[in-house]
Amino acid sequence: MITVLLADDQRLVRAGLRMLIEDTADLAVVGEAADGVEAVRLYAELGPDLVVMDLRMPGLDGVAATRQILASSPRAKVLVLTTFDDDDHLFPALSAGASGYFVKDTEPAVLLDAIRRTVEGDLLFSPALLRRLIGRALHARPVPETPTPPADVTPREREVLRLVGEGHGNQAIADRLHLGVSTVKTHVANLLDKTGTDNRVRLAVYASKLTD
Template sequence: MIRVLLVDDQRLIRAGLRMLIEDTDDLVVVGEAADGVEAVRRYAELVPDLVVMDLRMPGLDGVAATRQILTSSPRAKVLVLTTFDDDEHLFPALAAGAAGYFVKDTDPAVLLDAIRRTAEGDLLFSPTLLRRLIDRALQTRIESPSAPADLTARELEVLRLVGEGHGNQAIADRLHLGVSTVKTHIANLLDKTGTDNRVRLAVYASKLT
């Protein structure tokens, strides 16, 4: 069972998320917080598997709360769920240590999948945001890498799809593989390419010559 802490200053949003999450068999809401200060305190009390974090809140905002939680608990996982999809909110949240970033009009099924996968260790973003991250990285003057010689043909296929911004389920569907097999390929790719998370792997794939 994946234990979730909900952080949002709007009671109606928290109630809607609780209903969505608790309608599943594998997720449960263990607590709520209405601001960043309460979020930090509740995380320390509950130690949930995942925090679903709003950004704009009174007092301590979501970025600062995320930073405090990750400073005290480096293995904590925070999934940002916010109204804002602009760079002014996205990049500070990532710098604070957020493991994912989605906007509040995300399809409920996609959000539930993101909660599960972020709790399992994936670094996740809505497709448009991931594409922006890749595009920004591609603007930097970094020499294009070559694919490691020891990549298998299947790993090259997975790498290409990661670079296009596809998630594990989409890659599995396209290549007719199980999701667990895709995760294994991605773990191998992270090791072979020397990248430490999915975003950097996607950037690496996009820069390949």
């Protein structure tokens, strides 16, 4: 069962999301927050698998709340769900550590799939969009000028690292390398540990800089 915390200042939006999520057998809403402060507090109390985070909220906004959650729990998963699809909202959210970004007119089935796949470690952006994210993140969160893979990275992990840097999700990597998805997930987890990166966006940044 995947547990979800909803953070949105609009009660009707939270109610709709709760109905959508709880109509599935494998997802459950464990809490609701009406602002960023409450989202941070409830995340610490409930430890959900994923936070569905709005950006425009009173008091502490979604970007700041995401940053605080990731600071206390680096492997936390935050999926942004917002009205805004412009770069001025997108890049700050992802630089804060969000694992994905969707707008509120997303099809319900797509959102449910995104929740599942984000928890599994996928990034749900097109390669072109991820390249934009990487370019911005390289300025916001600098990595070493000439990073090199740790000595204990295996040849297969190097292949996975390259594909992560190109923006491919776990299923796409599995298809390209003729591996099981669970095997790819293991490789990605090992790469996070070996490279000292704490989420997949930063691993992609690392891989992009490595192959420049």
